[in-house]
Amino acid sequence: MRAKTPHINRFAQIVRFYRVSRLLLWTIWVIYRERQRVIRARERGDYDAKPNSEVLIKVLEAFRDTAIQLGVLMIKLGQFLSSRADMLPEDALKVLADLQDEVPPAPFEHVVAVLETELGKPVEEIFSVLERKCTAAASLGQVHKAVLASTGETVAVKIQRPHIHQLVSMDLSTIRFVIWVVNRFVNPDFVDLVGLFREFRRTVFEEIDYVTEAANIKRFQEMFKDDPTISIPRVYDEYVSHHVLVIEWIDGIKLNDYAALEAAGFDRLEVANRTVRAYFYQFFEVGFFHADPHPGNIFVKKGSPVDDPVIALVDFGMVGTLTSYMKKTLRDLFIALVMRNAHDIVEALFKLGFIGKGANLTTLERGITILLDQYYGMTLGEVSNIDFSQLASDLESLLYGQPFQIPAQFAFSGRAVGTLVGVATGLAPEFNFFDVALPYARKFLQWDSKGIAQASQDLFREVLNTGKLLLTLPGSLERLISQIESGQVEVKVNNFTGNGKRKRHNGQITISEGSASSALTWLLVFGSSLGSGIYLHSLHQGLAGWFCFGLATLSVLGLLLRR
Numbered sequence: 001m002r003a004k005t006p007h008i009n010r011f012a013q014i015v016r017f018y019r020v021s022r023l024l025l026w027t028i029w030v031i032y033r034e035r036q037r038v039i040r041a042r043e044r045g046d047y048d049a050k051p052n053s054e055v056l057i058k059v060l061e062a063f064r065d066t067a068i069q070l071g072v073l074m075i076k077l078g079q080f081l082s083s084r085a086d087m088l089p090e091d092a093l094k095v096l097a098d099l100q101d102e103v104p105p106a107p108f109e110h111v112v113a114v115l116e117t118e119l120g121k122p123v124e125e126i127f128s129v130l131e132r133k134c135t136a137a138a139s140l141g142q143v144h145k146a147v148l149a150s151t152g153e154t155v156a157v158k159i160q161r162p163h164i165h166q167l168v169s170m171d172l173s174t175i176r177f178v179i180w181v182v183n184r185f186v187n188p189d190f191v192d193l194v195g196l197f198r199e200f201r202r203t204v205f206e207e208i209d210y211v212t213e214a215a216n217i218k219r220f221q222e223m224f225k226d227d228p229t230i231s232i233p234r235v236y237d238e239y240v241s242h243h244v245l246v247i248e249w250i251d252g253i254k255l256n257d258y259a260a261l262e263a264a265g266f267d268r269l270e271v272a273n274r275t276v277r278a279y280f281y282q283f284f285e286v287g288f289f290h291a292d293p294h295p296g297n298i299f300v301k302k303g304s305p306v307d308d309p310v311i312a313l314v315d316f317g318m319v320g321t322l323t324s325y326m327k328k329t330l331r332d333l334f335i336a337l338v339m340r341n342a343h344d345i346v347e348a349l350f351k352l353g354f355i356g357k358g359a360n361l362t363t364l365e366r367g368i369t370i371l372l373d374q375y376y377g378m379t380l381g382e383v384s385n386i387d388f389s390q391l392a393s394d395l396e397s398l399l400y401g402q403p404f405q406i407p408a409q410f411a412f413s414g415r416a417v418g419t420l421v422g423v424a425t426g427l428a429p430e431f432n433f434f435d436v437a438l439p440y441a442r443k444f445l446q447w448d449s450k451g452i453a454q455a456s457q458d459l460f461r462e463v464l465n466t467g468k469l470l471l472t473l474p475g476s477l478e479r480l481i482s483q484i485e486s487g488q489v490e491v492k493v494n495n496f497t498g499n500g501k502r503k504r505h506n507g508q509i510t511i512s513e514g515s516a517s518s519a520l521t522w523l524l525v526f527g528s529s530l531g532s533g534i535y536l537h538s539l540h541q542g543l544a545g546w547f548c549f550g551l552a553t554l555s556v557l558g559l560l561l562r563r
Helices: 010-043 053-070 073-081 090-097 108-119 164-185 193-207 210-223 258-264 268-286 324-338 342-351 361-375 380-384 388-399 408-427 433-444 449-485 515-538 542-562
Strands: 127-130 141-148 154-160 235-240 244-248 252-254 288-290 298-301 311-313 319-321 502-505 508-511
Touching: 010 053, 010 164, 053 073, 053 090, 073 090, 073 164, 073 193, 108 127, 108 154, 108 244, 154 235, 164 193, 210 235, 210 244, 210 268, 210 288, 252 258, 258 268, 258 408, 268 288, 268 311, 268 408, 268 433, 288 408, 324 342, 324 433, 342 361, 408 433
Parallel strands: none
Antiparallel strands: 127 141, 141 154, 154 244, 235 244, 252 298, 288 319, 298 311, 502 508
């Protein structure tokens, strides 16, 4: 049997297009207007100017309320924007931070129709029990508890909501149209709207493809196969399609159900430690992480030992990835932070995609230097006591007017870490986030014996290469000077009127001897040495740079002695 879901009628499509486009245009316009007001004020010398938080909060509250009414993609877009600290100040972001997926469930008839269409059998042949009431309803899908007829195993059945692909396509087309209008008439250079849309579209299509989610689950199973403290649900491959996903049912206690955790006898601090360790393993060691760690997606398994709680993760539709290049550049960024090198910090941020074209790199370096002077040298305890609202305000002041953006993968990881901090702190106020992170950060930065040995080898190799260059440079320069003075190398001169002897060769004037030849030689050495010194210092090659400066000084002395 193949059930048919009626399409959304044309009038409903027009109404939805109007509501979505109006909502997005007004929201983007207010954000852009406030940003431009602050930039103009700072150009006039008013560096204390800030965006009007009341205005931004008002428009984002309207966005949140309308998104809940429209559902589907608008809720996801609100969640996505809640991680964009490059677009909105912190107090405005809080309005969207609590935008949850909780929406009214689809009718049970729709659930049955999708199951029978996708799996090709009557629902009674597949499940001996299928609960009518869903256990979770989100903007893109919902979950029902069931029992497999063939094995008697209890499973979770995930089904997409009605019209999901049509609604997603409609809303994405509307968002693309709005971005076209904004870029044509406003050109908000503070954010790459096209890039933001591209990343948002990619993540949405991944999340509504349950075959992709099943593959994600299997990858997490492989990641944690040797860790008995972490549980990943089993996937039933014979019941997986693009619109249906059947996995093992996890009977557990949500992380924010503190009363139930204490009644079961679990140590909340140990639960927090194990949860955060699991995520740091994903971030730092594997580079593939569960990007939606809110309390509804993390459980403590019932029946696990009180002194040995097992943490279960569910819902793997939204994941993030850190490539090997991103990891290497992040290490470079951290080393630059340790060395307080603002130039290298900006360079690493540019490579990672945080800094767009047209940025004033000098201004960014100056601002980062100020921040380093303010926050550098803090102990771990002092860092944990930082007023992050003040830090966010400082960063906001630094970045306003600059094409600074957060790449989507880092937005996901930042949102995940922020959510994780809130979950762990709620579980155990005494939880020390930095103590748990430190061992993983050391390994990520290759601060173990193997990493230090490799770094030492690389440094030694670099020193040797620099040494070889410096040893051969004087001889090369001496040979060049000899060739110039002996006439083996031509130097072209226009309108030369000096007293030196000249000869014409193939229509060119070649200096071969005399005082002019000698002076020109030493001037050539001076200019090349000085330029090389400046260039090497800009690359932070101090030793080679100072050598070139010394050579330039000697060339000046040589010129004076020649006279």
